[in-house]
Each structure stands twice: as structure tokens, then as C-alpha cells.
Amino acid sequence: MHIDLSGKTALVTGSTAGIGLASAIGLAKAGARVILNGRGSDRVEDAVRKAVSEAPGADISGVAADLSGADGAARLAGASGPVDILVNNVGIFGPKPFFEIEDETWETFFQLNVMSGVRLSRALMPGMMDRGWGRVVFLSSESALNIPADMIHYGFTKTALLSISRGLAKLASGTGVTVNAVLPGPTRSEGVETMLEDMARDDGISVEEAGIAFVKSKRPSSIIQRPAEVEDIANMVVYACSMQASATSGAALRVDGGVVDSIVP
Known part of the structure; x- marks a missing residue:
């Protein structure tokens, strides 16, 4: 299978390292113009240099914006302009006993892990729908289905992304825009x-x-x-963003190594 995303613009949030950076590099290698994102300009610039070294000749730029609030999401959407592919990857995690999790921590996880994708999808999906083509991918987790007892505040955000991605897929029905969630292990x-x-x-x-x-x-x-390696997850992200994935929408695409003990997706 040859995936060609030439002429498409992709925005990948939280892409200065890890799955986000690997996904951005994969999209760039497939021919897309790619916009990286992170909170700090130094890390964004470093990530752009690394991505360019991995995908020579690709059109790769970066925008520093903190997506934990509405202002940062608006800044990123405005700086990115029209995009064809949105990968909502940014997120935080960390174990903490449930009875010690303060309201502020719940709010922090919700704002970054969930609302960043909500805000960017709200800003950028209408343009995709008007143009008749687009791809939106949310990075969920096997923890969305297999809620970890020591990270309930994290698991609930990843479950929320499954609901949002499925609902947005229905909202975009018949427009040429697909919306999916990818669930790493x-x-x-x-x-x-x-x-x-x-x-x-x-x-x-x-x-x-x-x-x-x-x-x-x-x-x-x-x-x-x-x-898994970050490239294993990125491969699924790139496929979900491809022309070849036109019949895949509203799906929860597991790349969990079989952690979730279920024979259905």
C-alpha cells in the first residue's frame, strides 16, 4: 500500500516527542505538509529539526501553543490556517490514588486531554467539511476500556475521546471527513x-x-x-489519515498489543 498525502496539510498536537512526533514524521514521509505543536518554542524548534532530518525535503513547521486553555487552542488554530488532517494527540498521564486527586487535577486532565481536541475540532472541521475531505484522529488509549485503578482521572479522559470521536464521525456523515480514535497500549x-x-x-x-x-x-x-514502539502507533495514525481509509470512520482502532481481552473492536 502506497499512502500519498501530497497537497494535504496536517496538524499534530503534542508532537515534540513520542507518538505525536512519530506520527508527524510518518505523515511528512507520506507527502503531507506538517505542523508540529508543543508548549515551548525551544522544544518545537528542536522537534522540527528532528522531523526534517527524518523526512528530508518535507514541508514541516511548528507552532508553540499551550493547549490546556481556550486561548492556546485558538492561537494554534489561527496560526495553522486551513488543515486537512487533525491529529489530536496532546495529553498528560500519571498515577495517583483516587482519594488524593483534587478537583484541580481532574480539571487539568480534562482541559488538556479532552477539551484541546474539542476546541480544535470545532475550529477546523467545518473547513474540512466545506472542502469535502478531511481526517480527524483522536489519540485515546486502551485505558479508555481497561480503566487503570491508579489512573482513573486519566482513563476517564480517554473514554471521553471515544464518545467525542464517534459523535463527530456521525456529525460529518456524508461529507468526506472521517473521524476515528486510535487506542495505543x-x-x-x-x-x-x-x-x-x-x-x-x-x-x-x-x-x-x-x-x-x-x-x-x-x-x-x-x-x-x-x-509497542511509537512507530507502531504512528503507522495506524497515518493509515487513518490516508485516502485508503475512506471507509473507516467512527472507529476505535486498537494498537494495544491485545491488552484489551475482547474479540470485537
């Missing part, structure tokens, strides 16, 4: 990699062995029995 993103390096050092094992041990301990239902 344990993935060697920047934060997880740091954790695995600490585990490896403490236990005197390799990072790869630490990753396998983590998955077997924390996600024993995993079929692949290892963390």
Missing part, C-alpha cells in the same frame, strides 16, 4: 522510556527486558508481551 514513548531506564538500572537488566517485565506485570493480558 503500553508504548515506549518518552515518559515510559525514562521509567524503563530507571527499572533497568535498579534491576540490573536491559531496557528491553525491563519493558517486557513491565508489560507482564502491569498488563498481563497483553498478547505481544512487550511494549
Whole structure:
């Protein structure tokens, strides 16, 4: 399958590292003009340089904007202009006992993980619908279905994204715009990699062995029995954004390594 996104403009939020950056690079390699995003200008500039080195000749730029509030989302939408592809990737996670989670923390997770995608979709989808083509992808998680007891505040935001993506897909019915959610499982993103390096050092094992041990301990239902690589998730994102995915909309596309023990999507 040859995916060609020449002539399309893609915006990927939270794309200075991890799944976001890998997805942006994948879209750029497929020919799209790509706009990266992060909170700080230094990290955005570094990410642009890395992306250009991975996809020589691609048209890649960046916009620094904090998406935890309405002003940042409006700034990013305005600076990006019309886009054909929107990947709502930005998000935060972290374990915390339920009874110790303050209202402020719930609000912080909701604003960044959920409302950033709501605001950008509201701003950018009408143009896609008017032009008769577009792709919107929300990065959810297997934690949307398999709510972790130590990250309930995170899991609920990822479940919310499934509802939003399905509803928006219905809203865009017949317009040529598709909306889908991608559900990664344990993935060697920047934060997880740091954790695995600490585990490896403490236990005197390799990072790869630490990753396998983590998955077997924390996600024993995993079929692949290892963390995914960020490129594994990015491949699904790029496909969902492609011409070839025109009949895929309103879907929850799992790239979870089989963690969710279900034979249906």
C-alpha cells in the first residue's frame, strides 16, 4: 500500500516527542505538509529539526501553543490556517490514588486531554467539511476500556475521546471527513522510556527486558508481551489519515498489543 498525502496539510498536537512526533514524521514521509505543536518554542524548534532530518525535503513547521486553555487552542488554530488532517494527540498521564486527586487535577486532565481536541475540532472541521475531505484522529488509549485503578482521572479522559470521536464521525456523515480514535497500549514513548531506564538500572537488566517485565506485570493480558514502539502507533495514525481509509470512520482502532481481552473492536 502506497499512502500519498501530497497537497494535504496536517496538524499534530503534542508532537515534540513520542507518538505525536512519530506520527508527524510518518505523515511528512507520506507527502503531507506538517505542523508540529508543543508548549515551548525551544522544544518545537528542536522537534522540527528532528522531523526534517527524518523526512528530508518535507514541508514541516511548528507552532508553540499551550493547549490546556481556550486561548492556546485558538492561537494554534489561527496560526495553522486551513488543515486537512487533525491529529489530536496532546495529553498528560500519571498515577495517583483516587482519594488524593483534587478537583484541580481532574480539571487539568480534562482541559488538556479532552477539551484541546474539542476546541480544535470545532475550529477546523467545518473547513474540512466545506472542502469535502478531511481526517480527524483522536489519540485515546486502551485505558479508555481497561480503566487503570491508579489512573482513573486519566482513563476517564480517554473514554471521553471515544464518545467525542464517534459523535463527530456521525456529525460529518456524508461529507468526506472521517473521524476515528486510535487506542495505543503500553508504548515506549518518552515518559515510559525514562521509567524503563530507571527499572533497568535498579534491576540490573536491559531496557528491553525491563519493558517486557513491565508489560507482564502491569498488563498481563497483553498478547505481544512487550511494549509497542511509537512507530507502531504512528503507522495506524497515518493509515487513518490516508485516502485508503475512506471507509473507516467512527472507529476505535486498537494498537494495544491485545491488552484489551475482547474479540470485537
